[in-house]
Amino acid sequence: MRFSSTLIVKCAMMMGCFGVCLLAAIYSRATHSAGSFPWYSIIPPVLAVMLAVVTGRIRPSLAAAVISGGFLAAIADSNGFAVWLANALGRTWLFAIQTVWLPESGTFNTGNVRILLYVVLIMTMISVMLAAGGLQGVARRLEKYARSARSTQLATMALGLVIFIDDYANTMIVGATMRGVTDRQRISREKLAFIVDATAAPVAGIAVLSTWIGYEVGLLSGAARSLGVAKDGYEIFFDAIGFRFYCILMIAFVFLNAWSGQDFGPMARAQRRAEAKGRTPNERTPNGKTSSAIPDAFASAGSHPEGRASASVAVVPMLALLAVFLAGIWIGGSPDASPQRGPWAILHMSAWRGALGKADSILMLVYASLTGLLAAVALAKTVARVPIAAIVKAAVVGAKSSMLPVAILALAWALKGACDELQTGQYLAAVLGKSLRPWVFPALVFVVSGLTSFATGTSWGTMAILIPTAIPVAFSLDGNVYGTLTVVSVAAILDGAIFGDHCSPLSDTTIMSSTASSCDHLAHVATQTPYSLCVAAIALGVGYLPATLGVPGWCSVAIGVVLLASLFFYLKAVDR
Helix, strand or coil: CCHHHHHHHHHHHHHHHHHHHHHHHHHHHHHCCCCCCHHHHHHHHHHHHHHHHHHHHHHHHHHHHHHHHHHHHHHCCCHHHHHHHHHHHHHHHHHCCCCCCCCCCCCCCCHHHHHHHHHHHHHHHHHHHCCHHHHHHHHHHCCCCCCCCHHHHHHHHHHHHHHHCCCHHHHHHHHHHHHHHHHHHCCCHHHHHHHHHHHCCHHHHHHHCCCHHHHHHHHHHHHHHHCCCCCCHHHHHHHHHHHHHHHHHHHHHHHHHHHCCCCCCCHHHHHHHHHHCCCCCCCCCCCCCCCCCHHHHHHHCCCCCCCCCCHHHHHHHHHHHHHHHHHHHHHHHHHHHHCCCCCCCHHHHHHHEEEEEEHHHHHHHHHHHHHHHHHHHHHHHCCCCCCHHHHHHHHHHHHHHHHHHHHHHHHHHHHHHHHHHHHHHHHHHHCCCCCCCCCHHHHHHHHHHHHHHHHHHCCCHHHHHHHHHHHHHHHHHHCCCCCHHHHHHHHHHHHHHHHHHHHCCHHHHHHHHHHCCCCCCCHHHHHHHHHHHHHHHHHHHHHHHHHHHCCHHHHHHHHHHHHHHHHHHHHHHHHC
């Protein structure tokens, strides 16, 4: 791997800056009180983002940030250089190993291991469906409704809305299914990745049945108990849905963007390039650099020449995946209460909400993806009549392709461990949350949530940090009653976490969106961020600020949609 002299100089300068910050952190430790959060806690995520932008390489940037986190975390234990160095290396190793193994208990980190296993299984399933022509069959069916760039983008969005049950499943299935269709319509891979990403977390985050709601409700229930509020987490979640301005406006943005055919910023340049010469997976990013986050094997996977392309080879495994997932949630969500549910309980939303709140959704995803893979293999052999050797080869290609997102996810989790150790989220919340007027608080919470999610690359982690810390503040500013300020603050935390997730190159769903779309990862981030910032600015201006002053949520949403429509109308008028 060759590095230009300019790149080496830039990296050396950045590492030199880190060295200066490290010395400043050591010097400031003497005045650092036990109850406060260290300012240098923001160095690892900032270093990761800056190195990723400068080098165009995600894995080395993340690795460098994790190592820096180990050195900074060891400052408190420094009793001489040798001890400090040993502690720093030990903490770095701990951050890395804790992503899959918990040394204290001597057990696997089952949640993370299951997510990694799910990624491997789902990408293997997709690769088999590609080799059998299943996704190509689905694409041909969709082509009936995707006869232009506009209808293709709308069809991609519709598919993203339909697969609302989980953002991981959404990104992997929609990106892989629509990649060939969008390529034929000369829609850039960056645009495909944006539509996939923008209809993943925003949809799963507000869907009444998804893997997200169980996690969000669990955090909200804990906050309600600590505050003595006579509401459960589901009631708070539904109270906040009308104030989820970023998620709602992002979905509206995707629709208006596709309908108008107008783009701006880096996305417009990517679209012009795609219209002129198409999109090649190894093309350079807008800043002239290449990213390692392109699964070449997965991108090059195609149907076997002897296979018979049939949509059923993809549709049936997907339906099997969904059926097993829902059945697992229903059976495993509340096994003790299942006999009392009655034969028609399955039709009641409250029963599903209870099951989702108690079931192990990640484990169900593993079972579901394994079932989908087995169904894909069986159909590839019986329906598509692909040779066994070709099916095995496709499975190996899919497994190999999963190694890149697996590595990046593991490094991102290690960085999250470093941020947890250094209390990065708490520092951001403490610095930005002082001396506030009550009506400003939800807007500020949205910004803090976005910054935290951007820095750490995890929306769920951000929720876990801010819901227990920011909601009590909102409750006190609300006069120690459960009022509008508290509800809007809940919505601001949940939406801000998704907003920061959309802008962060460290985010798992952002990584998966670029992976499934075979789009350069940094190009996806560079083209999506201006769109996310645009929606966030409107959500702040007409949503979170007016809502605390008594403006109804539906009114803010309507004004936001009008502003977005006006933006695209203006772009269309200028483009004539």
